[in-house]
Amino acid sequence: MSELSAVSPVVIASPHPRGLRTLFFTEMWERFSYYGMRALLVLFMVRQTAAGGMGLSDEVATAIYGLYTAGVYLMALPGGWLADRIWGAQRTVWYGGIIIALGHFTLAVPWTQTFYLGLVLVVVGSGILKPNMSALVGELYPEGGARRDAGFTIFYMGVNLGAALGPLVCCYLAQRLGWHWGFAAAGVGMVLGLGQFRWTRHLLGNIGAAPPPLQRVGRVGIGVVAATVAVVAAVSGLCLAGMIVIYPPAVARFASLGIVLIAVVYFTHVFFLLGLDRVEQRRVLLILVLFLAAALFWAGFEQAGSSFNLFAERHTERAIGSTGLLIPAGWFQSLGAVFVIALAPVMAALWVALACGKWYFSIPMKFGFGLLFLALGFGVMAAAAGVAATGSQVLPVWLVATYLIHTIGELCLSPVGLSAVTKLAPRKLIGQMMGLWFLASALGNLLAGLLAGALTSDGIQHWSAMYLKIAALPVAAGLLLMVFSRQLRDLAPDVR
Ligand code: GLN
DSSP states (O other), X not given: OOSGGGXXXXXXXXXXXXXXXXXXXXXXXXXXXXXXXXXXXXXXXXXXXXXXXXXOOHHHHHHHHHHHHHHHHHTHHHHHHHIIIIIOHHHHHHHHHHHHHHHHHHHTSOOXXXXXXXXXXXXXXXXXXXXXXXXXXXXXXXXXXXXXXXXXXXXXXXXXXXXXXXXXXXXXXXXXXXXXXXXXXXXXXXXXXHXXXXXXXXXXXXXXXXXXXXXXXXXXXXXXXXXXXXXXXXXXXXXXXXXSOOOHHHHHHHHHHHHHHHXXXXXXXXXXXXXXXXXXXXXXXXXXXXXXXXXXXXXXXXXXXXXXXXXXXXXXXXXXXXXXXXXXXXXXXXXXXHHHHHHHHHHHHHHHHHHHTTOOOOHHHHHHHHHHHHHHHHHHHHHXXXXXXXXXXXXXXXXXXXXXXXXXXXXXXXXXXXXXXXXXXXXXXXXXXXXXXXHHHHHHHHXXXXXXXXXXXXXXXXXXXXXXXXXXHHHHHHHHHHHTXXXXXXXXXXXX
């Protein structure tokens, strides 16, 4: 058994390199800040200005949310490149963390201009930190195999520990003291992450140190990167100053086409122009199928921070008995992460037990399960939205059930995909293929924002039918993956 979620609990418990501790806590704090702030984002944007929000429409707010979350994952491509060619992963993580912290503190300043600047900073910082954290985990285990998978499983727990705590702390502070305290708390989390990274960095030894001079990029490369950054910064600056007026939903639609184009160009380039042999080409083909399935999965799953978040705030009963206390809407965002922590070891044991009983499930089959669970969750939400459409508040159990089902889907797909990519990628392209895996998240997040915009602008009466429509696509894709799983598995028969 070698997929991440199929790691035996015994391997998880065996000793691991000490550097894993450094990476676990750095990632935990970074995800604390990312998910903590993200849980506030849409709610803050749609709240009226009189109540301290920005007073944006649902459609505009969810589009900005989609662009922001997509940007974070899109930046993973240049982020991986910076580490490979200029700074090495360790230094890139450090710079990324500093930029993230600055971004959150900028968001804590209550001005519109600083809001957008803060978002841009978090996008840049997270993008250059995130892929390199995963790359460093991989490098801790040069021997690969089940121990590396176990290392990734532990690391994924760190991700979700942060993702569980962030919304709890940030949303509590936002509700009690004001939005900007919530944003500031995200910044404090990142500073704690940076402090512990600095403190325990020596445990990483030489891994992810600066690349050897031969591999480093020349002056022309640095010039091209600097020019690109300057153009992006200038355009962002003009938008911030109000000199370029943009309509976020239109930009989001344009950006999703852009991401598709990047993926097409990139896959074509890798497939035809890099001199891959037949075995490698077949593996890249399988990565392409997984990429498409993952993008579709995230497009549905990432309703969490947008339309599910709004559903929690507007249509879910959040009062605690007659105490007068109200559960902050963003707290529901922690549920998925809590379920991951609880279920990851159970799923790991389950895959192993099933495989021992000759029920071995291939990677495409597990992706198929992931998509079907996603669709099932939307079935539950369609029923909940149906009840809400009658004008009554629904019980929290609907959202709890949805997040539980979606988390089972996530565990069938996300860690499995992460590990599969490191095994299927041609050796010399692992970093870039990792960036490509996160590109699927970028596309998914952007589509999720657009979907949420279409959904919420229609009014709650239409949500139920829309959620059912959204469910249809993953059902079709999941079944296709299952029906053709044998053929897909044969693209890389020795990778399990
Ligand atoms: N939840 C995971 C994380 O935050 C995976 C997210 C993704 O790839 N879209 O790292």
